[in-house]
Amino acid sequence: MAHEREGLLQAIERDRERILDFYRGFIRAKSPNPPGDTREAAAHIGKLLSGEAVQYRTIAPKSEMPNIVASFEGGAGGRHLVLNGHIDVFPVGEGLGWTQDPWGAALVDGRIYGRGACDMKAGTTASIFTYLYLSRIRDKLKGKLTLTCVSDEETFGPWGARYLIEHHPEVRGDCLLNGEPSGLGTIRFGEKGPLWLAFTIRTPGAHGAYTHFSASATKIAGRLIAELEAVTRIPARPPDNVVRALEAAAPAVDAAMGKGAAAIVPKVTLNIGVIHGGLKVNMVPGECRLEADIRLPLGVEKEEVMREVRRIAAGFPEVGLEEINYSAPSWCDPFGEMVEILRANVKQLSGVTPVPIVSLGGTDARLWRYKGVPAYVYGPPPFGMGSYDEHVRVEDFFRVVSTHVLSAYDYLSRG
Numbered sequence: 001m002a003h004e005r006e007g008l009l010q011a012i013e014r015d016r017e018r019i020l021d022f023y024r025g026f027i028r029a030k031s032p033n034p035p036g037d038t039r040e041a042a043a044h045i046g047k048l049l050s051g052e053a054v055q056y057r058t059i060a061p062k063s064e065m066p067n068i069v070a071s072f073e074g075g076a077g078g079r080h081l082v083l084n085g086h087i088d089v090f091p092v093g094e095g096l097g098w099t100q101d102p103w104g105a106a107l108v109d110g111r112i113y114g115r116g117a118c119d120m121k122a123g124t125t126a127s128i129f130t131y132l133y134l135s136r137i138r139d140k141l142k143g144k145l146t147l148t149c150v151s152d153e154e155t156f157g158p159w160g161a162r163y164l165i166e167h168h169p170e171v172r173g174d175c176l177l178n179g180e181p182s183g184l185g186t187i188r189f190g191e192k193g194p195l196w197l198a199f200t201i202r203t204p205g206a207h208g209a210y211t212h213f214s215a216s217a218t219k220i221a222g223r224l225i226a227e228l229e230a231v232t233r234i235p236a237r238p239p240d241n242v243v244r245a246l247e248a249a250a251p252a253v254d255a256a257m258g259k260g261a262a263a264i265v266p267k268v269t270l271n272i273g274v275i276h277g278g279l280k281v282n283m284v285p286g287e288c289r290l291e292a293d294i295r296l297p298l299g300v301e302k303e304e305v306m307r308e309v310r311r312i313a314a315g316f317p318e319v320g321l322e323e324i325n326y327s328a329p330s331w332c333d334p335f336g337e338m339v340e341i342l343r344a345n346v347k348q349l350s351g352v353t354p355v356p357i358v359s360l361g362g363t364d365a366r367l368w369r370y371k372g373v374p375a376y377v378y379g380p381p382p383f384g385m386g387s388y389d390e391h392v393r394v395e396d397f398f399r400v401v402s403t404h405v406l407s408a409y410d411y412l413s414r415g
């Protein structure tokens, strides 16, 4: 076993240029979502796999958003590990703030720059090479390995992971490993659940001097927003092992997601992301629309939040309420086997012992957790994620690749 692991690390070392070239080419193959046309980036993966004579399937319920799926059986029976990464990336917009070409994958001072560099073409590259290396020694492995490279993560995956999970149950497996950005010091075993709500406030409206004619939709919005803050006081009741993990991880959570993050991981948060109201300074607004992004921690039910929201909204007869989007919070065992495997490998490769945490943002890993499959995320630090000058240090990139390769190997070497 030690010999096999050594062989895998040597292969990565020998192939450094090739792996890096693949990763940079993957960034250059633009795949912003929206619009979400990932054909060029998916073809980049297909070319690598075909060149290695690795068989794969393209599953494309929406033709411009293909998913790549590959699977092999080991030499003996065992458990089924699934690797998952997404192909699409955030859009760049006007490219404000970028000092490098967002689609250039420039290598500057030991860093690779580009949209998707950390979210998540580094992690998806790690999954792809993990699959490639382990397929070469499949006879020595137990169980089964599946690779899923999906489109459409940035828009919640109706044509990507969600489609595969529902229509291709063979991709569910016994455990999932995903390389979304996490930072090298944390492993993510759960994530909060976004609940997006829209409030529309309608009043007759009037001339701005005739305030006796109509209530103001924007003033009602202001009072409504202040009252909605009550949802952040709904208490969470997570399971004991999650509480223990989160308490132990507080410093690492702040280090990975910014000071203050640990305090909000176990809490309901409220963000009013959009307010649209009023046409002109001298008119009493007759309409205002608010969009609220409420994040549910582990141990809070959607219905509890909705009950509170409906109670508040009932105090404003002018308010209409509509749900835009919801994904339940998800988690799996913070001290599960894959966590132990990842911790040991990260310690060996980087000298740090990562801690299990819950992430604030969402990933496709939740879809596996919903099906009862333990799903863990370990990937590069999120430098510039969703912002400008997104980048990954080359050394961090190779740590992620090596960690995934060794961890998948370890999982499939055990009976």
Ligand SMILES: [Zn+2]
Binding pocket: 086, 119, 120, 153, 180, 181, 363
């Ligand atoms: Zn992502």
